[in-house]
């Protein structure tokens with residue numbers, strides 16, 4: 156057993172406390188705690204500028220944002236989505252009475268495979284909800300072509316994709332500009348956190364106004380309620396924290412990039428380990444570092460998972476089990492394992508290694524050494540000096 160403190164899959168990045176205290180003092184003095192206060196307005200504006208998008212609505216978390224995004228476009232019937240994601244993706248459909256239709260993923264990106272989407276479209280299909288998994292952009296052009304052909308909406312679960320840009324013919328654009336709506340998460344475990352938080356990115360002021368009404372119980376003014384809205388509002392505390400966090404995000408992402416590069420160097424020749432390809436024409440955010448532990452790896456994925464834990468390294472099997480294997484989904488025809496071979500293989504092989512700005516270089520080296528030892532060991536990987 157390791158004698159050092161555990162290394163978690165992630166640790167939230169926080170600004171110096173002294174930088175945040177003046178914001179807290181302002182909240183204490185003004186007594187404006189929520190319901191669209193000044194920090195909420197400033198944070199929306201600052202995010203639009205930072206991310207390069209036109210309209211943003213802040214939320215308490217991404218799950219409520221996903222639920223509200225679907226409401227705002229009046230989505231019903233069936234929605235095509237990926238089984239290889241965090242459960243919140245499909246849960247947001249269920250909370251709207253929508254039937255998720257799971258479609259297999261692409262073996263290279265691990266995102267929804269557009270080539271398999273068309274065959275899953277029925278007269279009840281109203282939308283596609285892909286996920287930019289681990290912040291690798293989906294094939295947005297192919298997905299949009301299908302959506303246009305069949306008159307479907309596209310709502311991206313972009314929980315992982317803060318700050319990711321793609322190169323197009325006319326320059327670099329935020330990946331959040333694709334589809335009808337994109338949903339971000341600012342949860343503690345994400346690249347950019349406001350403790351809890353989320354947002355919907357949309358294309359026009361009218362849609363933003365509807366989303367803003369829906370996240371505030373459907374209120375338009377003191378006496379007018381136009382829809383059965385929910386309470387999804389971000390508080391002033393979270394918005395103020397977001398403003399301070401934005402000052403440090405570029406540095407944090409750069410440090411993550413250095414950690415990812417080191418992992419890649421150290422794991423390049425480890426038999427049975429596959430790393431996801433870095434897509435060309437993408438500015439990444441290094442939000443996760445998944446490895447796929449294949450048949451050539453002596454210890455196997457779960458052996459490595461447990462071996463790492465014995466050494467105090469809390470790697471995580473994001474995303475295992477598949478969403479389609481959870482009890483509330485496995486009865487659906489689209490959850491049939493035979494239809495989802497790529498997603499199933501990914502769920503059985505994936506292991507997300509720790510990556511966060513405060514992770515020390517020597518810890519990256521220790522983790523990589525445990526992985527490398529597991530590739531050839533038949534039992535627990537070699538213990539390392541604490």
Ligand code: T4K
Pocket residue numbers: 163164165166167216217218219240241243244286312314315339340341342343344352353469473
């Ligand atoms: N869509 C996608 C594709 C998502 O990945 C997610 C969330 C959502 C939608 C929904 O977003 P939100 O509604 O949450 O905004 C975590 C997160 O809770 C979840 O936000 C995230 N995806 C998912 C991938 O991971 P857990 O249950 O694995 O988290 P937990 O508590 O085990 O944390 C992992 C490690 O992080 C801990 O071992 C230690 C560290 N940690 C965590 C927290 C919460 C800290 O050091 N401090 C902390 O405060 O789900």
